[in-house]
Amino acid sequence: KSLLRLKPKGREHLRRLLNWEEFDEVRDSRQSILLDTLYxxxxxxxxxxxPWVEVTKVVKFTEELLKETKGCSITEAVTILGNKLRDYQGQFNTTHLLALCDYFHNTFIRHYKLYQYVLGQDQEVNLTVTHLEVCAPPHPLPLAEGMDRDIWQLxxxxxxxxxxxxxxRTNMLLLKEALHLEQEHKLQKTFLEVPEQPSRVLKREVRLCL
Structure with a gap:
């Protein structure tokens, strides 16, 4: 578990030591897998x-092997691996050389077609990015500000x-207002239905006394 936690930092440190530029882990899967292989x-x-001197040589060995076997058949890859192990005989002791041989036979050669597919040709990446907004739950209030459940329910x-x-009360007020408007409407309707009375013309005789 500790190695898994350290792997991202270790890969990043290795990338810097190799003087590689930063790259997108998802879009540039070839570079990512190559870095994984070296790591x-x-x-x-x-x-x-x-020893650390030999560790750096293992990284160099791996880089050279991946480069030299690109596009080769598995038979050619096994031959290239054997030749490289002979070339590195003077740089590793027998125990470490045999361990290196077993390691590449059990990893690189066993999964050779997969390595060739991933590292030997460009891969088309269909990437869909969706941004999701995640709302964190509200911070709970201090327990001292809480209350008994029965009191809260009450x-x-x-x-x-x-x-x-x-x-x-609101409904009562609305009802009263509706009744008031209805009464006004009825009064107005009754007033309009009453026929108009003809006006009487009063005639007066005005006598002027001189």
């Missing part, structure tokens, strides 16, 4: 007790009763 070769060498019931009373 795993370091983990193997350290685990087998290789307060909730009181609040519901108060709300019902307010709603009842």
């Amino acid at each position: 795993e070769s370091i983990i193997f060498a350290v685990g087998k007790g290789f 307060e909730q019931q009181m609040a519901e009763l108060n709300m019902a009373e307010v709603q009842k």
Whole structure:
């Protein structure tokens, strides 16, 4: 588990030592897998007790092997691996050389077609990115500000009763207003239905006394 936690930092440190530019792990899968392969070769060498001088040579060996076997058949790859092991005889002791041979036979040669498919040709990456907004839960209040559940339920019931009373009064006011408007409407209608009375013309005789 500790190695898994350290792997991202270890890979990043190795990338810098190799003077590689930063790359997208998803879009550039070839570079990512190549870095993984080199990193795993370091983990193997350290685990087998290789001195640090030889660990760097294992990384170089791995790089050269991947480069020289690109596009080759598996038979050619086995031959190239054997020749390289002979070339490196003077740089590793017998125990470490045999361990290196077993490591590449059990990893690189066993999964050779997969390595060739991934590292030997460009891969088309279809990447869909979806941004999701994640809302964190609210921070809980201090326990000292809490209350007993029975008291909380009682307060909730009181609040519901108060709300019902307010709603009842509101409905009564609306009903009164509706009745008032209806009465006004009836009065106005009655007034309009009453026929107009003809006006009387009063004649007066005005006598002027001189």
